Amino acid sequence: MRAFFDAVTLLTIVPVPFRKSDPVASGPARSAPLFFPIVGMGVGLAVAGAFTIADLFLPIQLAAALSLAAGTILTGAIHIDGLADFADGVFGGRNAQDRLRIMKLPDVGAFGVAAVGLIVLIDWAAISSMATANIWVIFAVVGLMSRTAPLVVMATTSYVSPGGLGRSYSTLSRSKLLSAILVALAVAFVAGGWLALAAGLAGLAAAFVVGLVANRRLGGATGDIYGAAVEVTYAVCLVAAAAILDAGDKFEPLWHGL
Numbered sequence: 001m002r003a004f005f006d007a008v009t010l011l012t013i014v015p016v017p018f019r020k021s022d023p024v025a026s027g028p029a030r031s032a033p034l035f036f037p038i039v040g041m042g043v044g045l046a047v048a049g050a051f052t053i054a055d056l057f058l059p060i061q062l063a064a065a066l067s068l069a070a071g072t073i074l075t076g077a078i079h080i081d082g083l084a085d086f087a088d089g090v091f092g093g094r095n096a097q098d099r100l101r102i103m104k105l106p107d108v109g110a111f112g113v114a115a116v117g118l119i120v121l122i123d124w125a126a127i128s129s130m131a132t133a134n135i136w137v138i139f140a141v142v143g144l145m146s147r148t149a150p151l152v153v154m155a156t157t158s159y160v161s162p163g164g165l166g167r168s169y170s171t172l173s174r175s176k177l178l179s180a181i182l183v184a185l186a187v188a189f190v191a192g193g194w195l196a197l198a199a200g201l202a203g204l205a206a207a208f209v210v211g212l213v214a215n216r217r218l219g220g221a222t223g224d225i226y227g228a229a230v231e232v233t234y235a236v237c238l239v240a241a242a243a244i245l246d247a248g249d250k251f252e253p254l255w256h257g258l
Helices: 002-011 028-057 060-074 078-090 096-104 110-128 132-146 149-156 165-169 174-218 223-246
Strands: none
Touching: 002 028, 028 060, 028 132, 028 149, 028 174, 060 110, 078 096, 078 110, 078 174, 078 223, 096 174, 110 223, 132 174, 132 223, 149 174, 149 223, 174 223
């Protein structure tokens, strides 16, 4: 259970029943990333609940905005911060060392502001276009796949930051990471059928691209890259879900056909 609680601590502000002062100590906590998908699914369900309640009393556009705010508060805005640092570093600097230095700066530059603004706008527009009928399945799958994104980056990059929490997980084997990714895809398929699986694959493809960019521009990944992958995957999954709904299709759990 230590590894699961560690995952909760890293991805949310939810208090857990062990000391937060040493969340990456030796032992089972090193396998915490393997629990990221299930924690992400829980976050997605919480956001779906916020959206459903808000939609009862408010226009859908405002409900979408409040659900995004709820998700940001629940996660402590950690992934948004990673996206901003990633954009500043990748699009600035003259070499890998300079880009890594920029990413560690406490301020946010123009690229970071633009990246966050665009991602939030895309998320809001996608959620605003959805009906509440599929919202629980959609947010569960989007939360699941977006928190699987760091595993894709871990499996395709090396960790280059000299410090940070991510270094504690760099020893995870690729076979374990790939197994966790496949399990997450299987859960998405069970929860929403082939269309949910397609949306999830689209999101993980975006995470793979984030890893490729990190390899090319930075020489590998950092914790900020993991956060950026979460946000990009989240947006791509939402856009894919909105496109599926706009085409007249819907997400149905496999047990509906039984």
